[in-house]
Amino acid sequence: MEALETIYTRRSIRTFKPEPVPEALITQILEAAMSAPSAGNEQPWHFVVISDRALLDAIPKFHPYSHMCHEAQAAILVCGDETLEKHKGYWVQDCAAATENLLLAAHALGLGSVWVGVYPVTERVDRFRELLRIPGHVTPFALLPVGYPAETLPRAERYNPQRVRHNRWG
Amino acid sequence: MEALETIYTRRSIRTFKPEPVPEALITQILEAAMSAPSAGNEQPWHFVVISDRALLDAIPKFHPYSHMCHEAQAAILVCGDETLEKHKGYWVQDCAAATENLLLAAHALGLGSVWVGVYPVTERVDRFRELLRIPGHVTPFALLPVGYPAETLPRAERYNPQRVRHNRWG
Numbered sequence: 001m002e003a004l005e006t007i008y009t010r011r012s013i014r015t016f017k018p019e020p021v022p023e024a025l026i027t028q029i030l031e032a033a034m035s036a037p038s039a040g041n042e043q044p045w046h047f048v049v050i051s052d053r054a055l056l057d058a059i060p061k062f063h064p065y066s067h068m069c070h071e072a073q074a075a076i077l078v079c080g081d082e083t084l085e086k087h088k089g090y091w092v093q094d095c096a097a098a099t100e101n102l103l104l105a106a107h108a109l110g111l112g113s114v115w116v117g118v119y120p121v122t123e124r125v126d127r128f129r130e131l132l133r134i135p136g137h138v139t140p141f142a143l144l145p146v147g148y149p150a151e152t153l154p155r156a157e158r159y160n161p162q163r164v165r166h167n168r169w170g
Numbered sequence: 171m172e173a174l175e176t177i178y179t180r181r182s183i184r185t186f187k188p189e190p191v192p193e194a195l196i197t198q199i200l201e202a203a204m205s206a207p208s209a210g211n212e213q214p215w216h217f218v219v220i221s222d223r224a225l226l227d228a229i230p231k232f233h234p235y236s237h238m239c240h241e242a243q244a245a246i247l248v249c250g251d252e253t254l255e256k257h258k259g260y261w262v263q264d265c266a267a268a269t270e271n272l273l274l275a276a277h278a279l280g281l282g283s284v285w286v287g288v289y290p291v292t293e294r295v296d297r298f299r300e301l302l303r304i305p306g307h308v309t310p311f312a313l314l315p316v317g318y319p320a321e322t323l324p325r326a327e328r329y330n331p332q333r334v335r336h337n338r339w340g
Contacts, residue, residue: 001172001173002171002172002173002278003171003172003173003175003176003177003274003275003277003278004198004202004275004278004279005173006173007173007202007205007271007274007275008201008202008205010205010207012207028174030329030334031178031329032174032177032178034328034329034330034333035177035178035180035326035328035329036270037180037182037270037273037284037285039287043328043330043333045333046333046334046335047333047334047335048334048335048336048337048338048339049334049335049336049337050336050337051336051337052337055337055338087287089290089291090287092262092263092266093262093263093266093269093287093312094266096262096263096264096266096267096270097266097267097269097270097285099263099267100206100207100266100267100270100271101177101270101274103207104173104177104271104274105173105174105177107173108172108173108174109174114207115207115267117209117257117260117263120259121259132337132338132339133338133339133340134339135339138339142263156205158204158205158213159200159201159204159205160204160213163204163213163215163216163217164200164216164217164218164219165216165217165218165219166218166219166220166221167218167219167220167221167222167225167302168218168225168302168303169218169302169303169304169305169308170303
């Protein structure tokens with residue numbers, strides 16, 4: 001798919017077909033995630049690919065916006081690692097850029113996904129650490145259920161010229 | 171350009187040709203930025219397009235990694251607005267997703283750009299507020315100088331299988 005079209009037409013997909021996602025596609029979208037820019041190229045990220053049904057079904061027990069995990073065949077937990085920071089305070093932005101690449105790559109490959117917020121909600125961070133045995137220096141950041149879309153959503157027109165200024169605010 | 175190729179081959183571009191960037195392309199990349207997902211679709215962003223030479227030249231006086239502003243014909247300051255948040259604590263992630271879309275769209279259109287970090291470095295935030303008369307509830311987040319690339323960089327291979335785990339950390 002063409003890049004601008006991919007960016008303009010990506011939507012949050014919350015219902016999925018039962019077909020599993022081929023491992024090769026998961027690798028391609030992780031490759032996209034890790035192609036993101038980061039402060040001083042610090043790449044302060046880790047990814048946990050969750051495909052175990054019991055783990056997927058456990059997530060909606062503590063995360064209120066993750067019901068689609070019951071249907072998704074896989075989910076990727078993007079995590080940040082402050083010990084990898086070269087520039088203090090930038091890991092969140094780096095992980096968000098990686099997450100956006102991941103969503104776009106999924107869409108480009110005919111998959112669907114949705115950005116389920118984890119950090120900075122402490123309870124969600126703690127529960128993911130517990131469930132997946134993630135060490136204390138690694139912070140669960142965002143969850144991306146991934147699958148073949150069972151819904152088709154039209155392009156969302158979000159361009160708002162009132163949010164654009166030239167040279168000075170006013 | 172194809173989406174995955176765009177994601178994989180995007181690099182930070184820091185030297186630019188003297189040709190100005192057509193306004194229509196700036197609009198297309200802002201459209202890409204505003205197509206980003208955000209928490210509860212809150213879209214907590216503003217964009218200041220800087221093309222005034224005196225303003226562009228003023229930036230490197232206070233920002234140590236912005237020397238390319240002297241050469242760039244334009245720069246986009248992505249800003250966050252906490253008063254637009256529906257989900258507290260998510261504006262940084264939302265703005266980072268918009269910033270990544272902006273970088274990818276620039277690359278897809280044959281332009282180059284680089285993510286120059288602003289927030290959370292207080293001095294940079296304050297100096298941008300002053301220079302561009304940005305109100306207190308709006309936070310300068312990242313600066314993106316944009317132009318026709320005067321350098322060609324090979325794809326950076328950043329995929330690292332050691333950063334991928336399955337189902338549980340260990």
